[in-house]
Amino acid sequence: MKRWMCACRRGHRSTMKIAIINTGGTISCVGTPLGPMSAQAFAKACKTLIDETIIVQDYPNTELHYAVDVKFPESSTGTLDSTNLQPTDWCIIASYILDHYADFDGWVVLHGTDSMDFTGTALPFLLSAFNDRGVTTAQLSKPVIITGSQLPMFHQGPNEKEPSALAYNTDAFQNFCGAIAAAQSGIPEVCIYFQNELYRGNRVLKTNASEFNAFSSPNYPSLGEYGIQFEILFENILPPPVSNSVSLDDATARNSAIQQLNYVAANINNFPVMQFNAFPAWYAFNDSTKTCSGLIANLLNACVASGIKGLILESYGEGNFPSGNPDNPSGGAAYQALAAANAGGVVIVDCTQVIAGVVNDNAYAAGAWLPAVGALNPADMTPMAAFAKLMILLTTAGYRKWTAAHVKTLMQTNLLGEMMSVNKLDSRVNPLLLANQTLAALDGSATLSNDPVAGPVLRDSTGTQLWAAMSPAPPANQLPGRLIMQNDGNLVFYSRYNAPMWATNTGVSTGASSMLVLSGSAGKPADLALLVYDYDHNAVTKTLYQQK
Structure with a gap:
């Protein structure tokens, strides 16, 4: 197996400039109950307790810059538990990266674990641009590493006004150091670093709420691992931009990405997408009178009536979803609700709620009817990735003048390694x-x-x-x-x-x-x-x- 050694350990550069963007989350929380520190307070604690005494030992040629001017308007502290992050907040993070792209060699985004797998897909799509063939016209050329932790980084006593020490026996400091190492690797991707593993950001799922190994990548191998040394598995990494003209290093390409992002930030709330789990629920039908009803259909109709533009089904198994009529799917209430949604312009994607595997909705009659109501096949894409990808594509369509057919084709096309290549x-x-x-x-x-x-x-x-x-x-x-x-x-x-x-x-x-x-x-x-x-x-x- 071929590997890359981390360049920061071999002195290939005189100085690496890494920006730290603190969005909030457990890693920067203190107190009882835990609450997020402001970006300024976290930066001060890092500089006092970590940078001068620890970081300089392993990374003497690294300059860390704490971006205290990234603020989320919903919060009085400017930082957020990731539970409360909105799609517009993805745009705030991406905007900072694009606006300062020439200033840094890599970024570390500190983030809560609850919605990290959504942000892991949103950022690469917000930091890229495509034509209607799915060919990149502006592409990331530097590492963006998202990390967080299950326990806080710092200890702050009940009578203390600021943190006084690193917290004992937590994953926070190790994840922080690993993310800094990954940010110096030159990998042209948005990644998630957690518990010694580096993953593609749009491939991860949060699969453990109480252990340090909170994330996994069920359908794609890790990109790197941190043992005694940090090693990159380069055969698993996306290639860099095909030319400088489509790299974000190029001012023209970067400006096109910024203009697109500004449009998305202003319009993304107009294109809500929701996830909908398959679950056992009552239904009734009468083929002779052509009447049908059901709880799932009622909920789907209510969701569509609320104005959603995209629907991510989390079906059973290989993509099976209850139609509301086992022998005659088109006579089922859920079938008819989805057909009406599709006719009304809602984009439907048939994911699976199973952690690993590939959707094959033709494997069983219970799923073979879904293409008839317009449901798209996402192959092995996670529901979280499908959610963020669809919302951004739907919003970007207005800027790029894409048709609905373009959006549906791009949704089923591997653009940034988020799914297997089908075609x-x-x-x-x-x-x-x-x-x-x-x-x-x-x-x-x-x-x-x-x-x-x-x-x-x-x-x-x-x-x-x-x-x-x-x-x-x-x-x-x-x-x-x-x-x-x-x-x-x-x-x-x-x-x-x-x-x-x-x-x-x-x-x-x-x-x-x-x-x-x-x-x-x-x-x-x-x-x-x-x-x-x-x-x-x-x-x-x-x-x-x-x-x-």
Whole structure:
């Protein structure tokens, strides 16, 4: 396994400037009962009790800056327990980072644990910009590390006006130090550091309320770990911006992200999204009279009437949700409530309440009806990630002039590592399609498979072959093979002996980071396309199949 050692321990820079943004949470609480310190009081305690005596020992070339001017207007102290954080507060954090992007090498965001998994998705989306293909036009190039703790950092006695010591035997100081180390790593992601593990921020769940290992990443491996030394598992990390022109280091790209964020901050409250758990509840139906009712339907109707724009279902198992009529789903009250919501413009996403695994709503009849009411499949995205992603996409649509179809496509597309890639190979992230592996159209109407006896073949949902890379099929002794989207822009199929057997011949010597994308639908509208897209130069370089 390949690893990176933390650069801060090897003296690769003379000075690393790290900004500490204290939003509140347990880590900066004191007193009985616990209450959040102001950012100024926390900064003073850190400088007095930690920076000069401890931090300088391990990080002599690190300069910490405490951002005491980040304040949340809801609170008299300017800091908040994360229970009370609103979507507009995500924008306050992101705005500080963008406004001071050129001043620092990384950021540590101190945050309460209750809603940290929501913020872990919101920040990367607020710090990025995309076109309607999901290709990045402004991208983070420096680490943003969110951390917190289960117990407070400092001890303050009942008669003391300010903290007098580090609290004994807590996770706070260790998480603080680990986050500072991660913030110096150069990882171009928003991450969460907790209990010696570094996770992708949009992949985590809070899974333990009473132990120090509060967070886990059920569907994606950790990005790093802190043992004797801090080590980064670089094969799990997102690649940096494809060029300087789309990096937030570039003033033009950063300004575009700032303008988008300003729009989102002003409008995000107009696009509320809610989560809705499947649960055992009463329902009744009469097929002969075509009448139906049910508690879940009543609640869904009430939610839609309140003005929600997005609905994250937390279904059972692989995506099963009670329709209100087991034998005839369309005759059920819940089905009809969701159908009415979809017709009214509410975007529905069918997540699972199970901690780990992938949604497959076609696995059971109890979930196979959901696409008929417009429910989108988020693959292995967590409900918290789906919530924050959908709210930000819905809000951004007004700024980017996206249609509802754009939003739904982007919602099911892996943009920042928040979900598995369903319909594309990316030369820098997941370039390989092995035998029997597949790409699928987002609505499931077509599949590109690496057939072990025929090579790459595109078929619709009826099994009808639409396209094949090689016809006739190559000799059996050359298969199975591998389909690779190379970083020079060439899509190549290699035999079992690593000999090239087929290629698009779209490669360029200077490099062309590219994607193989299966877009559109083989159903209605019939606009299925299989193409190679060079996102380094924003150009389609090869159309392999286009439905007419």
